[in-house]
Amino acid sequence: MKLKNNKVQQIAKGFVKYLERVGQVDQLAELSKIQQKQGWSKGLDNTATITSCVALKPTEKKAVSQFINKTYDLNPKIKYQVDKSLIGGLIIRVGNKVLDVSLKHRLEKLRESMLYA
Numbered sequence: 734m735k736l737k738n739n740k741v742q743q744i745a746k747g748f749v750k751y752l753e754r755v756g757q758v759d760q761l762a763e764l765s766k767i768q769q770k771q772g773w774s775k776g777l778d779n780t781a782t783i784t785s786c787v788a789l790k791p792t793e794k795k796a797v798s799q800f801i802n803k804t805y806d807l808n809p810k811i812k813y814q815v816d817k818s819l820i821g822g823l824i825i826r827v828g829n830k831v832l833d834v835s836l837k838h839r840l841e842k843l844r845e846s847m848l849y850a
Contacts, residue, residue: 781809782826786819786835801827 749807752758781801783789789797800810805827816824821836 740786779807779809781805781807781811782814782817782824784814784816784824784826784835786815786817786821788815789813797823798823801825805830 736833749758749761752761756828783797794811798811801811810826817838819835820840822834822838824835
Protein backbone atom coordinates (compact mmCIF):
# COMPACT_ATOMS: atom_id res chain seq x y z
CA MET A 734 0.00 0.00 0.00
CA LYS A 735 1.33 3.42 -0.96
CA LEU A 736 0.77 6.11 1.65
CA LYS A 737 0.24 9.68 0.45
CA ASN A 738 2.58 11.33 2.92
CA ASN A 739 6.26 10.28 2.57
CA LYS A 740 6.97 11.05 6.23
CA VAL A 741 4.11 8.79 7.35
CA GLN A 742 5.30 6.10 4.93
CA GLN A 743 8.83 6.24 6.42
CA ILE A 744 7.45 5.97 9.96
CA ALA A 745 5.21 3.04 8.99
CA LYS A 746 8.12 1.18 7.34
CA GLY A 747 10.29 1.81 10.38
CA PHE A 748 7.58 0.52 12.70
CA VAL A 749 7.12 -2.66 10.67
CA LYS A 750 10.91 -3.21 10.62
CA TYR A 751 10.95 -2.76 14.40
CA LEU A 752 8.17 -5.34 14.81
CA GLU A 753 10.14 -7.75 12.62
CA ARG A 754 13.30 -7.17 14.66
CA VAL A 755 11.56 -7.91 17.98
CA GLY A 756 9.66 -10.88 16.55
CA GLN A 757 6.22 -9.30 16.89
CA VAL A 758 5.28 -8.67 13.25
CA ASP A 759 2.50 -11.24 13.63
CA GLN A 760 0.84 -8.76 16.03
CA LEU A 761 0.45 -6.14 13.28
CA ALA A 762 -3.12 -7.17 12.42
CA GLU A 763 -4.16 -6.98 16.08
CA LEU A 764 -2.46 -3.57 16.47
CA SER A 765 -4.30 -2.34 13.39
CA LYS A 766 -7.60 -3.60 14.80
CA ILE A 767 -6.97 -1.78 18.10
CA GLN A 768 -6.02 1.43 16.30
CA GLN A 769 -9.11 1.30 14.12
CA LYS A 770 -11.33 0.71 17.12
CA GLN A 771 -9.80 3.64 19.01
CA GLY A 772 -9.90 5.91 15.98
CA TRP A 773 -13.43 4.82 15.15
CA SER A 774 -14.57 5.39 18.72
CA LYS A 775 -13.21 8.92 18.63
CA GLY A 776 -14.97 9.59 15.35
CA LEU A 777 -18.22 8.25 16.75
CA ASP A 778 -18.25 10.73 19.58
CA ASN A 779 -19.19 7.58 21.50
CA THR A 780 -22.83 7.62 20.41
CA ALA A 781 -25.15 5.26 18.59
CA THR A 782 -28.56 6.12 17.17
CA ILE A 783 -31.40 3.63 17.24
CA THR A 784 -34.45 4.42 15.14
CA SER A 785 -37.59 2.36 15.60
CA CYS A 786 -41.22 2.65 14.54
CA VAL A 787 -42.42 2.83 18.17
CA ALA A 788 -40.78 3.78 21.45
CA LEU A 789 -38.76 0.84 22.75
CA LYS A 790 -39.47 -0.76 26.10
CA PRO A 791 -36.67 -0.87 28.71
CA THR A 792 -36.03 -4.58 28.05
CA GLU A 793 -35.76 -3.91 24.30
CA LYS A 794 -33.37 -1.02 24.93
CA LYS A 795 -31.22 -3.31 27.08
CA ALA A 796 -31.16 -5.96 24.34
CA VAL A 797 -30.16 -3.38 21.71
CA SER A 798 -27.44 -2.01 23.99
CA GLN A 799 -26.04 -5.50 24.56
CA PHE A 800 -26.12 -6.17 20.81
CA ILE A 801 -24.13 -2.97 20.11
CA ASN A 802 -21.63 -3.73 22.87
CA LYS A 803 -21.04 -7.24 21.53
CA THR A 804 -21.15 -6.50 17.80
CA TYR A 805 -19.12 -3.27 17.73
CA ASP A 806 -17.09 -3.87 20.90
CA LEU A 807 -18.20 -0.45 22.14
CA ASN A 808 -20.21 0.91 25.02
CA PRO A 809 -21.59 4.08 23.43
CA LYS A 810 -24.24 6.49 24.60
CA ILE A 811 -27.41 5.53 22.78
CA LYS A 812 -29.92 7.98 21.35
CA TYR A 813 -33.35 6.62 20.54
CA GLN A 814 -35.60 8.01 17.80
CA VAL A 815 -39.04 7.09 16.55
CA ASP A 816 -39.88 7.05 12.84
CA LYS A 817 -43.32 5.57 12.17
CA SER A 818 -42.55 5.19 8.46
CA LEU A 819 -40.27 2.23 9.29
CA ILE A 820 -43.41 0.10 9.81
CA GLY A 821 -41.42 -2.33 11.98
CA GLY A 822 -37.87 -3.25 12.93
CA LEU A 823 -34.92 -0.98 13.66
CA ILE A 824 -32.16 1.07 12.12
CA ILE A 825 -28.93 1.01 14.14
CA ARG A 826 -26.32 3.66 13.32
CA VAL A 827 -22.89 3.45 14.90
CA GLY A 828 -20.40 5.81 13.29
CA ASN A 829 -20.52 5.24 9.56
CA LYS A 830 -21.98 1.76 10.01
CA VAL A 831 -25.70 1.31 9.44
CA LEU A 832 -27.66 -1.84 10.17
CA ASP A 833 -31.13 -1.43 8.66
CA VAL A 834 -33.47 -4.25 9.64
CA SER A 835 -36.63 -2.24 9.21
CA LEU A 836 -39.68 -3.58 7.44
CA LYS A 837 -39.67 -0.51 5.21
CA HIS A 838 -36.14 -1.37 4.03
CA ARG A 839 -37.03 -5.01 3.42
CA LEU A 840 -40.12 -4.03 1.40
CA GLU A 841 -38.01 -1.61 -0.68
CA LYS A 842 -35.51 -4.40 -1.41
CA LEU A 843 -38.33 -6.77 -2.36
CA ARG A 844 -39.81 -4.13 -4.68
CA GLU A 845 -36.41 -3.57 -6.31
CA SER A 846 -35.87 -7.28 -6.84
CA MET A 847 -39.30 -7.62 -8.46
CA LEU A 848 -38.69 -4.64 -10.76
CA TYR A 849 -35.32 -5.91 -11.98
CA ALA A 850 -36.11 -9.64 -12.10
